[in-house]
Amino acid sequence: xxxxGTRGGxxxxxxxxxxxxxxxPGSSPRYVxxxxxxxxxxxWALFAWGYQIANGFGSTxxxxxxxxxxxxxxxxxxxxxxxxxxxxxxxxxxxxxxWRRPVTRAAEAITVFCLMxxxxxxxxxxxxxxxxxxxxxxxxxxxxxxxxxxxxFWDLTAILTYLTGSVVYLYLPLIPDFAEMAERCTGARRRAxxxxxxxxxxxxxxxxxxxxxxxxxxxxxLAIAVSVxxxxxxxFSMSLTPTWHNTIFPPYFVVGAIFSGIAALVVVxxxxxxLMGLQEYLREVHFVNLGxxxxxxxxxxxxxxxxxxxxxWYGNLPMEMDVFQAREHGVYGALFWVxxxxxxxxxxxxxxxxxxxxxxxxxxxGIAVLIGMWLERFLIxxxxxxxxxxxxxxxxxxxxxxxxxxxxxxxxxxxxxxxxFVKAVPIIAMWEYEGEATPR
Amino acid sequence: xxxxxxxxxxxxxxxxxxxxxxxxxxxxxxxxxYSRRPIEPYPSLLRRKSRMSLVAVLSAAVVGGTATTLVxxxxxxxxxxxxxxxxxSGWATGVVTFETTMAGAVLGIVAALxxxxxxxxxxxxxxxxxxxxxxxxxxxxxxxxNALREVLxxxxxxxxARAD
Numbered sequence: 011x012x013x014x015g016t017r018g019g020x021x022x023x024x025x026x027x028x029x030x031x032x033x034x035p036g037s038s039p040r041y042v043x044x045x046x047x048x049x050x051x052x053x054w055a056l057f058a059w060g061y062q063i064a065n066g067f068g069s070t071x072x073x074x075x076x077x078x079x080x081x082x083x084x085x086x087x088x089x090x091x092x093x094x095x096x097x098x099x100x101x102x103x104x105x106x107x108x109w110r111r112p113v114t115r116a117a118e119a120i121t122v123f124c125l126m127x128x129x130x131x132x133x134x135x136x137x138x139x140x141x142x143x144x145x146x147x148x149x150x151x152x153x154x155x156x157x158x159x160x161x162x163f164w165d166l167t168a169i170l171t172y173l174t175g176s177v178v179y180l181y182l183p184l185i186p187d188f189a190e191m192a193e194r195c196t197g198a199r200r201r202a203x204x205x206x207x208x209x210x211x212x213x214x215x216x217x218x219x220x221x222x223x224x225x226x227x228x229x230x231x232l233a234i235a236v237s238v239x240x241x242x243x244x245x246f247s248m249s250l251t252p253t254w255h256n257t258i259f260p261p262y263f264v265v266g267a268i269f270s271g272i273a274a275l276v277v278v279x280x281x282x283x284x285l286m287g288l289q290e291y292l293r294e295v296h297f298v299n300l301g302x303x304x305x306x307x308x309x310x311x312x313x314x315x316x317x318x319x320x321x322x323w324y325g326n327l328p329m330e331m332d333v334f335q336a337r338e339h340g341v342y343g344a345l346f347w348v349x350x351x352x353x354x355x356x357x358x359x360x361x362x363x364x365x366x367x368x369x370x371x372x373x374x375x376g377i378a379v380l381i382g383m384w385l386e387r388f389l390i391x392x393x394x395x396x397x398x399x400x401x402x403x404x405x406x407x408x409x410x411x412x413x414x415x416x417x418x419x420x421x422x423x424x425x426x427x428x429x430x431f432v433k434a435v436p437i438i439a440m441w442e443y444e445g446e447a448t449p450r
Numbered sequence: 451x452x453x454x455x456x457x458x459x460x461x462x463x464x465x466x467x468x469x470x471x472x473x474x475x476x477x478x479x480x481x482x483x484y485s486r487r488p489i490e491p492y493p494s495l496l497r498r499k500s501r502m503s504l505v506a507v508l509s510a511a512v513v514g515g516t517a518t519t520l521v522x523x524x525x526x527x528x529x530x531x532x533x534x535x536x537x538x539s540g541w542a543t544g545v546v547t548f549e550t551t552m553a554g555a556v557l558g559i560v561a562a563l564x565x566x567x568x569x570x571x572x573x574x575x576x577x578x579x580x581x582x583x584x585x586x587x588x589x590x591x592x593x594x595x596n597a598l599r600e601v602l603x604x605x606x607x608x609x610x611a612r613a614d
Contacts, residue, residue, distance in 0.1 A: 023487055024583060147520065147524065155524045158521045159542040163546070164546065167545070167546050167550060170553070171550070174553060174556055185569075186486075208564070208570050209569050209574060211577035212486055212580055213482050213483065214485070214489065215482070215498055215566070215568060216568065217485070217488040217489070218497070219562075219566040220488075220563065220567060222502050223559050226503065226506055226555075227559055230555045230556060233552060237545075237548055241545060441486065441488070
């Protein structure tokens with residue numbers, strides 16, 4: 011029987027390892043069922059994508075003047091959420107916040123999975139995915155190089171760099187745990203873990219190199235993360251579309267990304283806590299601290315949103331006011347006020363009062379912010395495209411079953427990736443966490 | 451040359467032992483300290499020299515510089531119609547330069563970690579089994595092991611044995 015601490019949690023490295031490995035899901039009917047459900051939704055989404063490829067873009071709801079629909083909304087949303095790992099892990103690591111230890115791996119995994127999913131959307135959006143490689147800068151037979159001045163090419167470099175950095179940043183702290191897991195497994199799993207541990211021996215030389223690498227990676231990944239969402243914002247702000255050609259967009263997008271990233275982390279942590287029984291590890295203090303961060307980002311988001319709208323309103327340019335009116339009082343008005351309620355009112359109400367700041371309220375705020383931030387992306391993309399410069403081509407957008415299926419499929423894909431991840435890897439870094447001896 | 455291996459049930463006792471061994475004139479390069487968790491704070495005596503930051507910066511400069519040159523050459527050799535704007539612009543290329551510079555830094559960090567951490571090496575003796583919560587010290591290049599054995603035992607080693 012493992013030694014337990016005053017809060018019922020395991021104490022010491024051996025007990026923590028044993029406990030965390032024991033909590034990794036086996037092949038229980040519940041686990042298999044969850045994988046099957048997620049897999050079925052993903053399969054349906056793949057079918058929808060195949061249908062779109064076979065029948066062309068006309069089968070979607072995308073048509074003049076709205077050529078960027080749910081695909082680009084989802085692209086911005088998922089890339090935004092990917093900032094969870096960066097903020098929680100890198101910033102908290104650099105500032106030496108000890109409470110980060112049980113939450114960093116969950117956050118880093120979110121980053122990698124969200125980038126994988128988000129990065130798919132431009133490929134889905136071009137409708138002819140087999141020529142995606144044309145954007146790669148190589149001396150091809152067509153003697154046609156990509157346009158290096160295009161924000162879409164910047165997207166490619168930024169997202170590839172961020173994905174590479176995030177995978178490395180997730181993988182580095184996994185190396186000692188892979189070595190630990192190799193000792194606890196047999197057969198093929200043991201060989202796989204040993205191979206993944208890269209020959210880790212636990213020498214001081216290796217610990218020192220790992221710590222140094224992680225510190226440097228934290229610095230680099232922060233810079234990349236800020237640049238990535240700035241580049242995503244450039245996709246919009248470099249165009250002359252009303253309300254998009256705006257200098258506030260890059261920092262506004264970065265703030266929104268961090269905001270939604272924290273919300274996603276809160277929701278993922280609460281889910282893991284409940285399903286894997288991690289109550290001794292992911293405690294109220296973690297949710298309360300993340301709740302405070304969420305509240306701070308909510309206020310910053312509110313400030314940026316107010317500044318953006320005030321500037322547009324005061325400028326009173328006819329083509330911008332058309333979008334402004336449509337977004338606030340017109341056909342999208344209800345969505346706008348739901349967004350404000352989710353992103354500002356609910357966090358202020360539930361997290362602004364210290365007595366209300368609990369696990370349940372933080373999770374409610376996390377879900378509300380995820381909904382609100384998805385709506386924010388929708389309200390940036392669709393109203394501006396629906397009301398372009400020429401009123402004669404104004405139009406609306408209604409997603410077809412294809413976009414809706416693919417959107418649902420990405421959420422299922424996220425869950426599926428996480429299900430596979432928690433089965434293969436302890437969701438809390440075993441070597442970083444020493445039970446209740448870990449300072450908070 | 452002989453090698454000694456000492457098992458410690460307590461990681462902090464192992465740190466004290468390292469200090470004692472170094473005080474006996476053994477160079478830090480001859481000492482390896484194994485543990486399942488990093489020993490914090492690291493014994494400053496064993497701090498290895500690291501060039502990871504330098505490698506990261508150099509790698510960043512090389513990759514970023516190469517990518518910028520590629521972009522410049524491609525734009526000049528195969529010019530696009532830009533509507534009167536310059537063929538090559540530092541503003542637009544700057545984004546690509548930044549991202550590839552960062553990618554270079556990431557590659558440099560990974561390469562330095564593999565090198566300095568001596569990872570991915572095939573011909574390595576097996577790692578000593580480290581007790582949970584404890585540590586193992588290996589001292590190599592010794593002519594006489596008896597004196598050092600006493601030092602390690604006095605520092606709290608549970609057992610000391612030849613490891614060569």
